[in-house]
Amino acid sequence: DTEVTQTPKHLVMGMTNKKSLKCEQHMGHRAMYWYKQKAKKPPELMFVYSYEKLSINESVPSRFSPECPNSSLLNLHLHALQPEDSALYLCASSQAGTGAQPQHFGDGTRLSIL
Amino acid sequence: GQQLNQSPQSMFIQEGEDVSMNCTSSSIFNTWLWYKQDPGEGPVLLIALYKAGELTSNGRLTAQFGITRKDSFLNISASIPSDVGIYFCAGHFGNEKLTFGTGTRLTIIP
Numbered sequence: 764d765t766e767v768t769q770t771p772k773h774l775v776m777g778m779t780n781k782k783s784l785k786c787e788q789h790m791g792h793r794a795m796y797w798y799k800q801k802a803k804k805p806p807e808l809m810f811v812y813s814y815e816k817l818s819i820n821e822s823v824p825s826r827f828s829p830e831c832p833n834s835s836l837l838n839l840h841l842h843a844l845q846p847e848d849s850a851l852y853l854c855a856s857s858q859a860g861t862g863a864q865p866q867h868f869g870d871g872t873r874l875s876i877l
Numbered sequence: 878g879q880q881l882n883q884s885p886q887s888m889f890i891q892e893g894e895d896v897s898m899n900c901t902s903s904s905i906f907n908t909w910l911w912y913k914q915d916p917g918e919g920p921v922l923l924i925a926l927y928k929a930g931e932l933t934s935n936g937r938l939t940a941q942f943g944i945t946r947k948d949s950f951l952n953i954s955a956s957i958p959s960d961v962g963i964y965f966c967a968g969h970f971g972n973e974k975l976t977f978g979t980g981t982r983l984t985i986i987p
Contacts, residue, residue, distance in 0.1 A: 805977035853919050863908045863969050868919035
């Protein structure tokens with residue numbers, strides 16, 4: 764069982780909908796990440812939060828809006844997505860500080876845009 | 878930016894065979910990680926390597942951090958059906974983001 768919990772597991776939405784992906788961890792990690800993964804490809808980093816502050820935005824379109832309400836929770840708000848945004852969205856967490864700490868992943872949200 | 882070349886891209890083996898895969902980089906890394914991803918799930922950390930030359934085992938899995946800091950390999954001994962999946966290497970340098978390899982898809986032939 765993964766220690767990083769993501770909900771929902773699957774999400775189908777239209778291009779005009781607004782939805783949110785949620786991620787929760789209780790390992791005391793202070794760094795949290797959002798990744799996008801297309802089929803048969805490695806995960807691609809989207810955002811990094813360190814101590815609840817956004818530290819990296821990999822030039823992600825503004826239709827994706829991250830939020831870190833507290834040290835255990837990470838949200839990704841979605842609005843006006845495009846069909847090419849259909850993918851597996853993975854959340855990960857790690858000890859904060861240097862980049863040498865292993866990241867632990869959730870099982871992802873499979874997102875389909877109609 | 879840094880790139881990780883992972884090989885082979887795919888492997889078709891029989892149950893009981895040993896498996897070897899590797900990752901090479903054009904730049905050095907301070908940390909090498911190996912993950913396995915099953916269909917419909919997220920990557921699961923298998924082994925973390927922190928020091929050049931380090932050799933670490935986790936059950937039937939063994940991984941090494943290359944002396945040059947530009948490569949790493951993962952060996953699986955006596956493969957079993959649950960070893961099927963995609964294996965990713967990943968590397969860290971300083972505070973930079975985690976860089977993933979292109980993945981090795983392992984299939985076991987009945």
